[in-house]
Amino acid sequence: MSPLKKSEELLKTLHLSEAAHSLSQFVKQAETNESTYLSFLYSILEYEQKRREEKQLEKRLKWAAFPFQKTLDEFHLEEQQSLSQKQLNHLRELTWIEQLYNIILLGPPGIGKTHLSVGLGLEAINQGHKVMFITMGELVHALKTQEISRKAQTKMKRIRTADLVIIDDLMFMAMDQHEANLFFHLINDLYNRSSIILTSNKAPKEWGELLGDPAITTAILDRLIHRAEVIHLNGDSYRMKHRATIFTEKV
Numbered sequence: 586m587s588p589l590k591k592s593e594e595l596l597k598t599l600h601l602s603e604a605a606h607s608l609s610q611f612v613k614q615a616e617t618n619e620s621t622y623l624s625f626l627y628s629i630l631e632y633e634q635k636r637r638e639e640k641q642l643e644k645r646l647k648w649a650a651f652p653f654q655k656t657l658d659e660f661h662l663e664e665q666q667s668l669s670q671k672q673l674n675h676l677r678e679l680t681w682i683e684q685l686y687n688i689i690l691l692g693p694p695g696i697g698k699t700h701l702s703v704g705l706g707l708e709a710i711n712q713g714h715k716v717m718f719i720t721m722g723e724l725v726h727a728l729k730t731q732e733i734s735r736k737a738q739t740k741m742k743r744i745r746t747a748d749l750v751i752i753d754d755l756m757f758m759a760m761d762q763h764e765a766n767l768f769f770h771l772i773n774d775l776y777n778r779s780s781i782i783l784t785s786n787k788a789p790k791e792w793g794e795l796l797g798d799p800a801i802t803t804a805i806l807d808r809l810i811h812r813a814e815v816i817h818l819n820g821d822s823y824r825m826k827h828r829a830t831i832f833t834e835k836v
Contacts, residue, residue, distance in 0.1 A: 603636035642710065649706060649716040649741060652753075656703035665697060667819050670831045677708055682749055687781045687809055692789060692818035698784035701818075702751045714748040721754045728767040745774055753768060755785040758795070765796045769805050776808045783809065 586594075589609060596605035604611075608629070615625040632762075646654075657677055664671060681688065688705070690698040706716045719727070719740070727737040744750055760768065775781060787795065790809070793802040 595776075599703070601629075604633040607632060628721045628828050643711050645710045645715060649710060649718050651703050651706060651718050652699070653703065655700050655703055656707055657701075660697060660700055660704055665818055667817055672816075676705060679705075679709055679712060679714075681814065682714060682780045684707060685777060685780055685812060687783065689789075689809070689812040689813055689815045690782065690784045690818060691786070691815065693786055698818060699753055702753065702782045702784055706749060706751055708751050714780060715743075715746065716749045716751065717744045718751040718753065719744065719746040721752060722758065724752060724771075725758075725760065725764050728771065729764065741771075743769070745779075747779055749780050749782065750775060751782045751784075753784050755783045755787075755792075760796055762798055765798055765801045767797075769801050772805050776811075781809065789815075 589612065593605045593608050596602070596608065611629055611632070614620075615628075620628070657673065660673070662668065662673060673741065676688070686701075690701060692698055703718065706718060709716050723740075724744075727734075727740045731737040731741045772781075785792075789806055792806065793799055796802045796805070
């Protein structure tokens with residue numbers, strides 16, 4: 586076995602697989618540039634670190650299960666009068682995650698609640714946080730089937746170990762007492778451990794009608810709003826204003 590192959594195998598044994606994969610390329614580059622031994626060693630280690638960070642980012646993005654990837658820079662702030670640039674910048678800093686604050690985004694459909702939550706989630710991932718996105722319908726299904734479904738078990742484990750949990754379309758549909766009780770226990774598990782972003786077109790005072798149990802509603806609200814920023818988004822639906830059409834305009 587050649588010295589190059591031996592070196593590649595040693596790197597793999599030391600769990601430096603990215604460096605092992607590109608070793609021959611770095612050797613050729615070092616010979617061409619007449620690099621010093623220290624410069625050559627540094628370039629390999631730097632590459633290994635960079636590739637590990639990139640793979641971790643890819644893993645966190647896949648783990649988050651976003652429905653789409655839209656950044657905060659793509660958010661049409663000019664169409665949302667209830668949120669200022671200063672407030673958006675403050676949200677972007679993510680100090681609220683370190684302080685275990687929740688963000689509650691309220692408003693009618695189509696005004697950018699989901700986009701804003703995904704943008705904040707992407708920002709959190711880029712800063713090294715674990716994020717999980719799930720709709721309320723998917724969450725209720727996972728809670729009800731986690732005892733019998735490995736897929737649901739995996740999903741719930743990721744939710745419970747995330748730094749930021751995004752629950753989209755909260756209270757979109759009414760829950761029975763069993764579902765409301767499961768939801769309460771999840772919120773209780775996340776309380777003081779993770780930050781939560783909730784989007785809803787229903788105000789908290791209306792949640793009791795959908796949860797069906799005043800005691801559970803009070804307990805959930807107590808934990809969600811203890812440390813929370815409630816943002817009321819308003820305006821016309823962005824989707825309706827910018828909808829596509831199959832008809833061409835008449836000349």
